[in-house]
Amino acid sequence: MGESEGSEFPPKKQQQQSENAYFQTKKLARQLDFTQGVLPDHPQSQPSPLQKPPLLVSPAAAQSQPQPHPQSQLQLQPQVAEIQVVPQQQTQQQQQPVRAVKPESPKSTPIPNIELKDGTPKKQRQCNCKHSRCLKLYCECFASGTYCDGCNCVNCYNNVENEAARREAVEATLERNPNAFRPKIASSPHGTRDSREETGDGLVFVKHNKGCHCKKSGCLKKYCECFQANILCSENCKCMDCKNFEGSEERQALFHGDHGNNMAYIQQAANAAITGAIGSSGYASPPVSRKRKGQELFFGQTVKDQSFDRLGHFQQGSHTRPPAPSSSLPSNPVARAGNAITLGPSKITYRSLLADIIQPQDLKELCSVLVVLSGEAAKTFSDQRNSMEKRVEDQRETLLASSTQERLQSHKDSDADKIVANDCSSANHADKVGPDDSSSDGADMPKGRPMSPGTLELMCDEQDTMLMAAASPNGLMGHGCNTSSQLPCGQGMAKAHAEQERIVLTKFRDCLNRLITFGEIKETKCSSLARTELGNQKDPLSNGIANTRSGTGSQRGPFSNGIVKVVPPTAKPTQMVTSIVSTSGSDLQKIPGLPQNGDNKLKY
DNA sequence: GAGTTTGAAACT
DNA sequence: CAGTTTCAAACTC
Numbered sequence: 039m040g041e042s043e044g045s046e047f048p049p050k051k052q053q054q055q056s057e058n059a060y061f062q063t064k065k066l067a068r069q070l071d072f073t074q075g076v077l078p079d080h081p082q083s084q085p086s087p088l089q090k091p092p093l094l095v096s097p098a099a100a101q102s103q104p105q106p107h108p109q110s111q112l113q114l115q116p117q118v119a120e121i122q123v124v125p126q127q128q129t130q131q132q133q134q135p136v137r138a139v140k141p142e143s144p145k146s147t148p149i150p151n152i153e154l155k156d157g158t159p160k161k162q163r164q165c166n167c168k169h170s171r172c173l174k175l176y177c178e179c180f181a182s183g184t185y186c187d188g189c190n191c192v193n194c195y196n197n198v199e200n201e202a203a204r205r206e207a208v209e210a211t212l213e214r215n216p217n218a219f220r221p222k223i224a225s226s227p228h229g230t231r232d233s234r235e236e237t238g239d240g241l242v243f244v245k246h247n248k249g250c251h252c253k254k255s256g257c258l259k260k261y262c263e264c265f266q267a268n269i270l271c272s273e274n275c276k277c278m279d280c281k282n283f284e285g286s287e288e289r290q291a292l293f294h295g296d297h298g299n300n301m302a303y304i305q306q307a308a309n310a311a312i313t314g315a316i317g318s319s320g321y322a323s324p325p326v327s328r329k330r331k332g333q334e335l336f337f338g339q340t341v342k343d344q345s346f347d348r349l350g351h352f353q354q355g356s357h358t359r360p361p362a363p364s365s366s367l368p369s370n371p372v373a374r375a376g377n378a379i380t381l382g383p384s385k386i387t388y389r390s391l392l393a394d395i396i397q398p399q400d401l402k403e404l405c406s407v408l409v410v411l412s413g414e415a416a417k418t419f420s421d422q423r424n425s426m427e428k429r430v431e432d433q434r435e436t437l438l439a440s441s442t443q444e445r446l447q448s449h450k451d452s453d454a455d456k457i458v459a460n461d462c463s464s465a466n467h468a469d470k471v472g473p474d475d476s477s478s479d480g481a482d483m484p485k486g487r488p489m490s491p492g493t494l495e496l497m498c499d500e501q502d503t504m505l506m507a508a509a510s511p512n513g514l515m516g517h518g519c520n521t522s523s524q525l526p527c528g529q530g531m532a533k534a535h536a537e538q539e540r541i542v543l544t545k546f547r548d549c550l551n552r553l554i555t556f557g558e559i560k561e562t563k564c565s566s567l568a569r570t571e572l573g574n575q576k577d578p579l580s581n582g583i584a585n586t587r588s589g590t591g592s593q594r595g596p597f598s599n600g601i602v603k604v605v606p607p608t609a610k611p612t613q614m615v616t617s618i619v620s621t622s623g624s625d626l627q628k629i630p631g632l633p634q635n636g637d638n639k640l641k642y
Numbered sequence: 643g644a645g646t647t648t649g650a651a652a653c654t
Numbered sequence: 655c656a657g658t659t660t661c662a663a664a665c666t667c
Contacts, residue, residue: 169661175651176661214652252649260664261648 164189172196173207175218180207183219222247223267249274257282258292404549408542415538 165186167177172194175181179189179196186196195203211218224247246264249272255261257271257280264271264282271282281288 165662167662170651174661176663178663181651211651218651248650250649255648255664259648261650263650266664 165191167191167194171203171207173204175211180204181219217247220247222263223269244269245272246274250277251275252277252280254279256280256288258286258288404546408545411541411545412538415541416534418537 163178165172165177165179166189168191170176170180172180172186172189172191173196177186177191177196179186179191184196185198186194194200195207197204208219223244246267246269250257250262250264252262252275255265257265257275257277260266262271262277262282264275264277270284271277271280283289
């Protein structure tokens with residue numbers, strides 16, 4: 039905390055008086071003088087080509103969990119080739135801040151650039167901080183968890199060169215408010231609005247966590263964080279004379295005739311499609327959260343927003359929003375169903391990138407495959423062990439027929455075998471304990487839902503006996519492995535178990551890897567789609583972001599509203615798993631007793 | 643571009 | 655927690 043002074047900048051009251059001294063100190067520290075005003079490009083003499091590391095990080099991380107090490111969440115994350123949507127650089131003022139609370143208003147919503155963090159991205163925003171050293175939440179860069187880069191700030195400490203001070207500032211900020219770096223706009227389970235027409239039963243309302251406190255802007259200017267975030271004010275707000283509510287004439291007037299608004303939705307959708315795949319609580323990139331009540335954001339597959347309908351959805355009546363409108367103002371109903379979130383009355387659905395890749399039946403099939411694999415491995419090992427037993431027996435007979443000295447040696451071998459046999463016995467004992475344990479363990483298992491034999495079989499470590507018995511339908515494993523056996527069955531079983539486990543885990547790993555691959559493919563598609571469409575947006579109202587399968591005009595209809603449609607991977611789910619599993623090992627297809635049909639069904 | 647307004651953040 | 659101050663963005667001219 040030697041740097042505490044660094045984070046404890048302008049000592050409150052005396053700041054103005056001692057500002058000179060303060061800055062002098064800081065100048066000493068930085069040996070830089072930015073008091074000359076705005077620097078053209080890199081005021082902080084940022085040496086590294088540090089793009090504003092889309093830090094998405096910190097908010098996301100903070101979102102997902104408490105921050106034991108807050109500072110660590112504000113690190114660069116350069117290697118991740120994640121995609122982000124940033125506003126198109128129009129004017130500097132229009133540049134989209136990274137901060138969740140600073141999305142552009144519909145009026146001036148910039149067209150976002152979807153950029154890969156591979157070096158191509160452009161800077162999102164440039165702050166102009168002068169007195170905060172960019173180490174307070176006043177600074178959008180800092181607030182968003184990014185380093186300043188190319189900003190017009192003065193005396194900036196929000197850079198790598200001043201990481202220590204920065205870290206201090208982060209800590210201090212988090213100390214004041216542990217949620218400081220979390221997204222302010224969040225969807226939360228809520229729900230009064232009927233969503234039966236949606237796919238799910240839950241509702242999620244997007245709203246400002248803290249709410250705004252506007253007094254004069256009517257919440258219809260970008261001073262208002264809610265408005266800026268393109269959401270309606272909620273019960274969290276303590277605003278006065280709010281006009282940012284469903285049914286507000288002023289608000290409608292604001293949006294009517296402003297087709298540019300739809301860019302916001304495109305941006306939202308694109309962002310959501312790209313970054314939101316992780317979940318609603320994912321990255322806090324501002325556009326993701328941008329949403330308007332009564333208007334739907336569609337991340338997903340079925341986009342059915344109507345740019346005009348959204349206004350039609352506004353409640354009629356009350357033009358004077360009650361301070362706590364939530365009850366009467368069902369803001370942003372978001373129906374969540376599985377991995378899909380449907381917002382609002384229309385059908386904008388948020389879906390995970392993996393939503394179409396894996397389905398319940400696929401999991402069942404996968405489990406079946408793994409079970410079969412396990413059994414096959416057990417059988418194979420049993421056969422091998424049987425042959426080995428035979429060889430050992432033969433050798434033993436040979437030894438018995440040899441000389442006395444040889445017999446002595448034979449005894450030694452025999453003792454060794456006995457030792458192993460004892461191991462086997464003990465192992466078996468352990469195995470025998472297994473079932474008992476399993477019965478007790480069973481209490482630990484999910485109750486109410488008995489585990490399937492297949493699942494139990496997969497629990498190699500915990501229930502060896504059960505596994506071995508069940509995994510060898512022919513009773514192979516039980517053969518020759520009892521406490522009286524003089525054979526090294528303990529080793530054999532251990533090996534068999536290990537092999538079973540290895541095979542199962544290997545296949546499962548392959549499966550997961552392929553799943554990841556498919557997810558990445560889909561993500562890539564989404565991002566390229568969004569980029570393409572956002573780059574081509576001419577008439578967002580009529581075209582918006584089209585279906586990636588642009589050739590299929592028939593599918594264009596529902597997406598002719600400027601919302602991204604996330605096109606699922608070409609592979610069908612079942613085929614996907616088939617691929618995932620069967621292609622991971624042709625040996626699977628040789629397993630007897632399994633369907634070997636050559637059709638598109640699963641082939642293990 | 644300068645000045646004003648605004649509301650969040652910071653502080654008391 | 656409420657009131658005040660500081661701050662930077664939004665806005666206006």
